[in-house]
Amino acid sequence: MELSEHLFRRESGRLVAALTRIFGVHNLALAEDVVQDAFCRALEVWKVRGIPDNPGAWLMAVAKHRALDIVRRERTARTFAPELTRVLESEWTLAPAVEEAFAGSTIRDEQLRMMFSCCDRRLPEEVQVALVLNVLCGFAAPEIAAAFLTTRAAMEKRISRGKKTLAESKRLFDLADAEFPARLSAVRRALYLLFNEGYHGASAEAAVRTELCAEAIRLTMLLVEVAQTASPETLALAALMHLHAAKLPARLDAAGDLNPLLEQDRSRWDAGLVQEGLQLLDRSASGDEISAFHVEAAIAAAHATAHSVEETHWDAIVGLYDRLMTIAPSPIVALNRAIAVGQRDGPEEGLESLHAIADTDRLGHYPFYPAAIAEFERRRGNLDEAREHFSTAVRLARSPVERRYLEARVRECGAERIRT
Amino acid sequence: MGQFLYLYRMTDAARQENMGSPERAQQSMQRWMAWMNELDKKGHLKDRGQPLERTGKVVRGQQKTVTDGPFTETKDLVGGFTLVEARDIDQAVELSRGCPILEGGGSVEVRPVMKMDM
Numbered sequence: 001m002e003l004s005e006h007l008f009r010r011e012s013g014r015l016v017a018a019l020t021r022i023f024g025v026h027n028l029a030l031a032e033d034v035v036q037d038a039f040c041r042a043l044e045v046w047k048v049r050g051i052p053d054n055p056g057a058w059l060m061a062v063a064k065h066r067a068l069d070i071v072r073r074e075r076t077a078r079t080f081a082p083e084l085t086r087v088l089e090s091e092w093t094l095a096p097a098v099e100e101a102f103a104g105s106t107i108r109d110e111q112l113r114m115m116f117s118c119c120d121r122r123l124p125e126e127v128q129v130a131l132v133l134n135v136l137c138g139f140a141a142p143e144i145a146a147a148f149l150t151t152r153a154a155m156e157k158r159i160s161r162g163k164k165t166l167a168e169s170k171r172l173f174d175l176a177d178a179e180f181p182a183r184l185s186a187v188r189r190a191l192y193l194l195f196n197e198g199y200h201g202a203s204a205e206a207a208v209r210t211e212l213c214a215e216a217i218r219l220t221m222l223l224v225e226v227a228q229t230a231s232p233e234t235l236a237l238a239a240l241m242h243l244h245a246a247k248l249p250a251r252l253d254a255a256g257d258l259n260p261l262l263e264q265d266r267s268r269w270d271a272g273l274v275q276e277g278l279q280l281l282d283r284s285a286s287g288d289e290i291s292a293f294h295v296e297a298a299i300a301a302a303h304a305t306a307h308s309v310e311e312t313h314w315d316a317i318v319g320l321y322d323r324l325m326t327i328a329p330s331p332i333v334a335l336n337r338a339i340a341v342g343q344r345d346g347p348e349e350g351l352e353s354l355h356a357i358a359d360t361d362r363l364g365h366y367p368f369y370p371a372a373i374a375e376f377e378r379r380r381g382n383l384d385e386a387r388e389h390f391s392t393a394v395r396l397a398r399s400p401v402e403r404r405y406l407e408a409r410v411r412e413c414g415a416e417r418i419r420t
Numbered sequence: 421m422g423q424f425l426y427l428y429r430m431t432d433a434a435r436q437e438n439m440g441s442p443e444r445a446q447q448s449m450q451r452w453m454a455w456m457n458e459l460d461k462k463g464h465l466k467d468r469g470q471p472l473e474r475t476g477k478v479v480r481g482q483q484k485t486v487t488d489g490p491f492t493e494t495k496d497l498v499g500g501f502t503l504v505e506a507r508d509i510d511q512a513v514e515l516s517r518g519c520p521i522l523e524g525g526g527s528v529e530v531r532p533v534m535k536m537d538m
Binding site: 003006007008009011012036039040042043044045046047048049050051138139140142143 | 435436439440441442443444445446448449450452453456468469470471499500502
């Protein structure tokens with residue numbers, strides 16, 4: 001019997017959610033201890049007796065057993081989940097309540113509530129994302145720190161700050177709460193950031209980044225499963241993630257080096273993910289409001305369904321960016337729009353659009369702004385200018401992955417100049 | 421050929437550290453499975469053995485005093501055992517070098533089972 005990939009990590013989020021239902025979110029640390037303990041037992045028993053047929057069920061049985069034990073032993077001294085106080089007091093109702101907490105649909109709902117609790121507006125977005133990764137995805141602080149290129153100590157601090165806020169809230173977020181719509185959009189935003197960290201992120205390891213994207217998709221699909229959270233905007237976000245994730249196999253090579261969209265081997269795109277993305281995008285068209293996620297997903301769909309750069313409907317893409325500029329204007333969107341204009345009309349027009357971006361100040365630290373100028377200069381044959389702008393981009397690189405990519409461009413300009 | 425008992429020893433702290441994250445637990449598990457399967461495939465695995473709880477009692481002396489575990493005086497607790505077959509102690513030691521517990525700061529005690537026909 002083989003262990004399925006990331007079994008422990010996946011089960012960690014599910015078990016913590018179920019245990020928190022019983023213990024209450026103020027006892028999150030206790031829930032985490034129980035899960036840790038179950039993993040220790042699993043390790044010791046499985047290594048001699050082999051992996052059981054259903055490892056997830058095995059872990060769950062151990063966690064349930066421990067939960068019962070703890071409630072029985074500590075129910076007079078400790079307060080558990082406030083909504084279950086009465087139920088946990090009596091032996092008649094205790095076991096069924098624990099059983100209920102571990103039922104499939106309850107675990108899913110508790111994971112959703114946990115996600116909503118993590119995206120508390122009192123917490124900065126970076127803390128929300130770290131918390132989601134730690135509590136719901138089972139990543140430990142050093143692992144998250146490595147993915148975000150920050151120190152273990154800084155990440156531990158970030159997570160413990162988040163957990164402190166979680167613990168203060170006494171109970172998990174109630175989806176019937178008046179704050180629900182605002183919180184749902186905070187959750188979507190955090191999942192979007194999580195996905196972007198995987199897609200554009202700093203980690204040099206392709207596997208790490210693919211995992212971050214996979215986790216963002218998994219959690220977004222939990223939102224899609226439940227009617228209340230599966231709004232058109234949620235579906236659009238899910239579509240967007242699928243359509244981008246489809247490109248991951250071609251975007252990153254094994255060393256984690258970047259391969260830009262225009263140069264990707266499109267046969268390596270994941271056709272299954274593209275199909276799922278397109279279906280989700282169809283389903284997202286049911287409301288009467290068009291969100292930024294809708295437009296971004298439509299742009300991703302235009303790329304994902306084009307067989308080559310030449311066959312891409314750049315005109316439609318420019319139109320979508322125009323639309324995005326009215327819904328969610330930002331210098332980054334303007335930058336992407338200018339690149340699409342350049343693809344459609346040529347490098348002169350691309351440069352013109354780039355120089356026309358209103359608040360380039362905010363792009364001052366963004367390496368792909370000078371890189372875009374450089375690329376169009378290169379296509380115009382201005383190799384010296386191109387090399388200079390690529391060099392500026394190298395200085396702004398935010399990660400080794402970006403630096404390696406941009407340095408290669410500088411070298412290419414040099415080589416091209418020698419040839420001409 | 422002789423039989424040898426592997427006693428797996430590890431401190432509580434090292435054990436916790438190895439369980440530092442679900443991913444690490446998974447990696448540790450995979451290494452153990454691979455090692456055990458390797459022993460099995462080569463015909464060295466006599467008995468996979470049993471894991472031991474980390475608590476228990478100690479009965480000591482003529483007074484037969486009973487003390488509770490965990491045995492704080494023992495730094496390296498025996499967490500389990502396995503019975504292997506090997507040509508001699510050297511081979512048994514050599515085989516034990518692949519044990520993942522060593523990567524995690526634990527140890528393997530290799531003890532020959534006394535031969536009764538001598």
